[in-house]
Structures are given as structure tokens and as C-alpha cells.
Amino acid sequence: KNQVEQSPQSLIILEGKNCTLQCNYTVSPFSNLRWYKQDTGRGPVSLTIMTFSENTKSNGRYTATLDADTKQSSLHITASQLSDSASYICVVSASGTYKYIFGTGTRLKVLA
Amino acid sequence: DAGVIQSPRHEVTEMGQEVTLRCKPISGHNSLFWYRQTMMRGLELLIYFNNNVPIDDSGMPEDRFSAKMPNASFSTLKIQPSEPRDSAVYFCASSLLAGGYNEQFFGPGTRLTVL
Numbered sequence: 001k002n003q004v005e006q007s008p009q010s011l012i013i014l015e016g017k018n019c020t021l022q023c024n025y026t027v028s029p030f031s032n033l034r035w036y037k038q039d040t041g042r043g044p045v046s047l048t049i050m051t052f053s054e055n056t057k058s059n060g061r062y063t064a065t066l067d068a069d070t071k072q073s074s075l076h077i078t079a080s081q082l083s084d085s086a087s088y089i090c091v092v093s094a095s096g097t098y099k100y101i102f103g104t105g106t107r108l109k110v111l112a
Numbered sequence: 113d114a115g116v117i118q119s120p121r122h123e124v125t126e127m128g129q130e131v132t133l134r135c136k137p138i139s140g141h142n143s144l145f146w147y148r149q150t151m152m153r154g155l156e157l158l159i160y161f162n163n164n165v166p167i168d169d170s171g172m173p174e175d176r177f178s179a180k181m182p183n184a185s186f187s188t189l190k191i192q193p194s195e196p197r198d199s200a201v202y203f204c205a206s207s208l209l210a211g212g213y214n215e216q217f218f219g220p221g222t223r224l225t226v227l
Contacts, residue, residue, distance in 0.1 A: 031212055036171070043203050043218030044155075053214075069115035089155070098143070098167070098210035 004092050004104035014111055017080055021106045023073040023090035031095040035064050035075045038087040038105070047075070047088075058070045080110045116203050116219035124225045130192040133222045136185055137206030145216065146179055146189050147203040156204070161187065162210060194226045 004025045013019050025033070032051045036044035042056050046066040048057045050073065061084075063076045077084055090103040117136040119128040133167055137144050146158040159169045164181045172179070191198055199200070199225050205216040 034215070041220070043205070043220055045218070046215050049213065049215070093211055093213075095212075098160060098162070099157070100211070100216065104157040 002092075002094060002099075002101045002107040004090055004101050004103035006088075006090050006106050008106060009104070010107040012111060013080055015080060019077050019080060019108065021075040021077075021088050021090075021108070022104055023075070024071070025071050025090070025092045025101070025103075027071075027092040027094050027101050029095040030068065030071075031088070033064075033066060033073050034091045034093075035062070036089040036091060038077060038089060040086070044089055078106075080108075080112060082106075082110050084108060085110045106112045116204055116206055116217055118202075118219035118222050119221060120222060121169075122223045122225075125194055126227050128193040129144075130190065131194045131198075131224060131226075133187070133189040133202050133204075134217060135187045135204030135205070135226070137187070138217055139185065141206035141208055142184075142208040143207045143214070144187055145205045145207075145210075146187070149201045149206065149221070151204060158202075160188070160210065168218055191224075194224075196226045197217065199224055199226050200211060 025083045025102045035047045038044040050066040061078045066073045087105040087107050089105040095099045129181045144161040147155045149155045158171045159179045163179045170217045178188045201221045203221045205218045207214040
């Protein structure tokens with residue numbers, strides 16, 4: 001069964017600190033993996049997309065990694081800011097299908 | 113482009129009433145998705161349209177739910193009759209094509225509360 005699991009479910013950190021969010025998937029055949037950021041009261045917005053051949057991709061202070069062998073991805077946030085408080089959702093797309101498999105997300109709270 | 117537009121943003125209704133949610137996808141996008149988001153289950157796909165045609169409605173929970181896309185710029189999700197367990201945030205998303213590397217663009221969502 002195609003599944004995406006994220007950890008932790010929630011996380012609280014102090015402003016300026018770094019954090020790493022995890023995503024494990026069992027989607028096959030794998031096409032790509034996206035990380036979305038969802039601010040409170042808004043729809044998800046794509047941060048990064050990674051394909052099978054990509055190990056690392058950065059978007060400002062956000063760096064995503066992908067290990068296709070172990071089927072794991074991480075999202076690292078550097079020097080966190082209050083505006084990083086949001087839910088982060090890992091989404092995996094399988095080849096040859098229109099379906100996107102969503103994780104349940106990690107809720108991040110950055111405190112001043 | 114204004115992005116995906118959804119209305120209303122908030123809806124409070126009583127059990128048994130009909131609820132209609134509306135969506136305007138991004139112009140030129142051929143794929144449209146309706147999702148439901150709850151704390152327990154995250155985002156769940158309800159129905160997927162391609163070129164205005166429903167392709168997969170297996171996620172529609174019951175016959176009380178129905179969706180239409182009469183043209184490329186408008187879609188509705190209707191719940192009749194509504195029940196308290198339908199309370200959730202409903203998102204509409206569109207993409208140029210479906211699957212693969214095509215990014216889904218989400219609307220702001222409609223927060224539905226059924227009393």
C-alpha cells in the first residue's frame with residue numbers, strides 16, 4: 001500500500017534554531033517527492049520537488065534531502081524564523097498515475 | 113493570475129442543510145482536485161477532474177457528496193444533507209496536468225462547520 005509517514009507530528013523550537021523534519025514513504029514506482037508549507041488558514045504551497053536522481057535541493061533556508069534507497073526524505077530548516085511556523089507536508093507522486101500521496105504533516109511552532 | 117479561488121471561505125450550517133462549495137481553477141489548468149483536510153486524516157482526495165470530466169470519485173465518502181465541473185473555469189462540491197462529521201476544511205487544487213512533476217496549486221480552502 002502506498003503510504004507516506006512523517007515525524008514528528010509536532011515540534012516547538014526557539015527562533016534562530018535549526019530543525020529537521022522526516023518523511024518516510026512506501027510509494028512505488030516512485031516519481032518525485034514534494035515538500036509543501038501550509039500556513040494557518042491557507043492552502044499548501046510547494047517548497048521543493050525532488051526526483052529519483054536528486055539527493056539535495058535548497059530553497060533559501062530550506063534544504064530537502066532524498067535517499068531513494070531507504071525511501072526517506074528530510075526537510076532541514078536553518079536559522080528558523082517566526083514565519084516558519086506552519087505545517088509541513090510531504091507528498092509523493094507515483095509514476096504513471098495522477099495520484100499524489102500525502103503525509104499527515106508536521107506542525108512546527110517557532111517561538112520568540 | 114489570482115491563483116485558485118474558493119468560496120465561501122467559511123461556512124457554518126445546521127445538520128441536514130445543503131452546502132455548496134465553489135472553486136475557480138487557474139486559467140489553462142486541465143486538472144482539478146477536491147480535497148478534505150482534517151487533523152486526524154490530513155488531506156484526502158475526494159474527486160479528480162481532467163478536462164472537466166470526473167476521472168476518479170472513489171474518495172467521495174457517500175452519496176451525500178457530489179461534484180460538478182460544468183466548464184473549465186468553475187467547479188462545485190455539494191453536500192446534501194450535511195452532517196456534523198462533514199466538518200473539515202475543503203480545498204480545491206488545480207494543475208496543468210495531473211501527476212508526475214506537475215505542481216498542484218491549492219486554493220485558500222473553505223472551512224465548513226456543521227452544527
